[in-house]
Amino acid sequence: MIALRKNLNIAQFQSLIALFVLCLGLALTTDNFLTADNFWNVMRQISVNVCISVGMTLVVLTAGIDLSVGSILAFCGAVTAGLLRSGISIPSANLFIGFTVLGAVLAGMLLGGGLGFVNGYAVTRFKVPPFVATLAMLTMARGFTMLWTKGHPITGLGESFGFLGTGWFLGIPMPVWISGFVVLVAVVLTGKTKFGRYIYAIGGNENAARLSGIPISKVKIWVYSLAGLLAAVGGVLVTARLDSAQPNAGMSYELDAIAAVVIGGTSLSGGRGTILGTVLGAVIIGVLNNGLILLDVSPFWQQVIKGIVILLAVVIDKSNQKSE
Incomplete structure (x- = not known):
């Protein structure tokens, strides 16, 4: 019993x-790692993955997966930028609708939630496996992004919008404030609400949750909708930071999100994991990415190394499950 407790600790x-x-390893091998500028640079980069990973955590806790978050990020970021830059024009009705920064951001977030809703509806109503449903959305959202942008970046979005990605408030970058708020809401949602208990119950044993009267389909639809909405938040942050909506934005972001979730201790089988663990996983991925760049490691090897890290995290997770 004592040995088991030590292993769990x-x-x-x-x-x-x-x-x-x-x-420690990066501090000993690079001169620029332990600097204030590099610290805040890492924190800004992590902020986007934190937003996406929080949504991914909710999905994985229900024993699902969402491969579409990177493409949803790109599409919602592009739509936000397009509405802010050009608004909506309907020549036949002699109508033009302009958008403020708040209006464009809310429209992008609403779109993200809607795309997530489609994922959830496909998974629950038509019983499409989450992997297949979200893979289809990945392809569709990426195509919609290319159609919306016509393959060209949307730039010149203004200082007010750019403040969301590059501004500072009380000595802390705005993306860190925004991602921190997302984490706070998610921690309360999963730990202090009935909805959070439903998420864990579904991932732990869906049949038992159904017999207990938990509305499985409704909860899953909400979970996928929240994942889409948080991907849109990430899209806003990326677009604001670059002052540009890139058609190829968000490529492979879903892999970093899944890595953060798994490294943070959330089980891919569902029912076990925490938001704060995912945040820690996102920090590890962010530091790893930053360190590989500082060490001038080839981008091709970076992908290999991150793949190995994900595999090791899954192996460790399975080993921990067997020892419990």
Whole structure:
């Protein structure tokens, strides 16, 4: 019993230990890692993945997966930029609708939630496996992005919008404030509400949850909708930071999100994991990406290394499940 408790305690802190070892190694091998500028640069980059990963965590907790978040990020970012830059013009009705920064951002978030709703509806109503449903949305959203942008970046979005991605408030970058708010809401949602308990119950044992009267389909639709909405928030942050909506934005972002979720201790089988664990996983991925760049590692090898890290995290997760 004592040995089992020791193993469980080590498992609880393995992500922190990994982060400490990673930071120590980079501090010893690079001169620029332990600098204020690099710290805030990492935090800004992590902020986008945190928003996406929080939504991914909710999906994975229900034993699902969402491969479409990167494409939804790109499409919603492009739509936000297009509405802000050009509005909506209907020549036949002699009508023009302009958008403020708030209006364009809300429209992009609404679109993201709507695309997530489509994912959830396909999974629940038509019983399409989450992998297939979200893979289809990945392809569609990427195509819609190309159609909307015509393959060209949308630039010149203004200082007010750019403040969301590059501004500072009380000495902290705005993306960090925004991602921090997302995390706070998600922690309360999963830990203090009936909806959060439903999410864990569905992932733990869906049949038992159904017999307990939990509305499985409704909860899953909400979960996928929230994942789409948070991907849109990430799209707004990326677009604001670059002052440009790139047609190829968000490529492979879903892989970083899944990596953060798994490294943070959320089980791919559902029912086990925390939002704060995912945040820690996102920090590890962000530090790893930053360190590989500082070490001038080839982008091709970066992909290989991240793949190995994801595989190791899954192996460790399975080992922990067997030891419980």
